[in-house]
Amino acid sequence: MKVYIDGQYFDEADAKISVFDHGLLYGDGVFEGIRMYHNRIFKLSEHLERLFYSAKAILLDIPLSVDELTNACVETCRANGLRDGYIRLIVTRGRGTLGLDPRRCPKPSVIIIASTIQLYPPAIYETGLSIVTVPTTRNLPNSVNPAIKSLNYLNNILARIEANNAGVEEAILLNSDGFVAECTADNVFVIHKGRLMTPSLSAGALHGITRNTVLECAAALGVPTSEPLLSRYEVYISDEMFLTGTAAEIVPVVKVDGRTIGNGKPGPITQQLIEAFRARTRLDGQVIFP
Numbered sequence: 001m002k003v004y005i006d007g008q009y010f011d012e013a014d015a016k017i018s019v020f021d022h023g024l025l026y027g028d029g030v031f032e033g034i035r036m037y038h039n040r041i042f043k044l045s046e047h048l049e050r051l052f053y054s055a056k057a058i059l060l061d062i063p064l065s066v067d068e069l070t071n072a073c074v075e076t077c078r079a080n081g082l083r084d085g086y087i088r089l090i091v092t093r094g095r096g097t098l099g100l101d102p103r104r105c106p107k108p109s110v111i112i113i114a115s116t117i118q119l120y121p122p123a124i125y126e127t128g129l130s131i132v133t134v135p136t137t138r139n140l141p142n143s144v145n146p147a148i149k150s151l152n153y154l155n156n157i158l159a160r161i162e163a164n165n166a167g168v169e170e171a172i173l174l175n176s177d178g179f180v181a182e183c184t185a186d187n188v189f190v191i192h193k194g195r196l197m198t199p200s201l202s203a204g205a206l207h208g209i210t211r212n213t214v215l216e217c218a219a220a221l222g223v224p225t226s227e228p229l230l231s232r233y234e235v236y237i238s239d240e241m242f243l244t245g246t247a248a249e250i251v252p253v254v255k256v257d258g259r260t261i262g263n264g265k266p267g268p269i270t271q272q273l274i275e276a277f278r279a280r281t282r283l284d285g286q287v288i289f290p
């Protein structure tokens with residue numbers, strides 16, 4: 001595997017950054033997870049836009065332009081001969097001193113890993129996930145805002161540990177008011193009486209690119225959508241449920257906190273949306289190999 005670091009390609013074993021990089025010392029940096037499908041980098045421009053927004057929010061100057069980052073992502077896929085897979089694009093604050101002041105980090109670092117990813121066991125996509133609500137709440141918007149895709153995922157990791165301890169693969173995080181925010185690396189959707197609902201972004205969630213794509217697919221299919229505040233009650237009484245994320249794609253949920261969702265099987269609207277989403281991945285995105 002060839003890894004891109006600051007304009008150079010390194011073999012996996014030699015792809016190293018400094019132990020003084022504030023990305024490591026403090027989780028100071030931002031990232032994106034991006035998929036390639038059928039020789040296209042799906043939604044690359046949306047991911048780069050979000051990367052620049054995250055960086056702006058933490059006053060991090062990305063040392064490359066959007067065009068340069070686009071080329072670097074394409075080149076890293078080509079260097080690895082990948083037409084399908086997963087890109088991890090990282091911008092760290094860079095090498096600094098042991099104090100946390102980012103002014104001591106003169107040069108941010110850009111890292112691009114092109115590989116593959118599998119988040120959940122494949123059978124889950126057929127049978128659906130069983131998940132739980134966990135005690136760890138989503139970050140408050142006035143702390144590290146959940147819209148910032150930062151390198152500090154400890155909030156999500158704590159929730160994932162709580163899910164692991166409960167013997168399930170995912171966790172619903174509520175916000176501090178008790179409304180559903182999102183899962184550890186996915187946005188949440190429920191369907192009730194034919195209406196597709198996903199929590200309002202103001203409940204505290206990443207502005208998911210898969211979430212947006214699914215809302216577009218629903219509109220194209222004529223499925224009504226809304227973005228309300230969702231409590232656990234609305235989740236428990238829903239007919240269908242699924243999670244969305246670049247790595248997870250669309251994963252059906254069939255049980256929440258011991259309550260069976262719908263008839264306990266992935267539902268028909270979920271299936272339609274999965275098909276519509278798959279069709280989009282064939283058409284949309286930056287071509288890798290001409």
Ligand SMILES: Cc1ncc(COP(=O)(O)O)c(C=O)c1O
Pocket residue numbers: 033156182183184185186187205206207208209210211244245246247
């Ligand atoms: C916390 C969190 N929420 C939601 C998502 C889903 O976002 P997207 O569909 O843009 O990958 C992710 C993954 O990227 C995530 O890390």
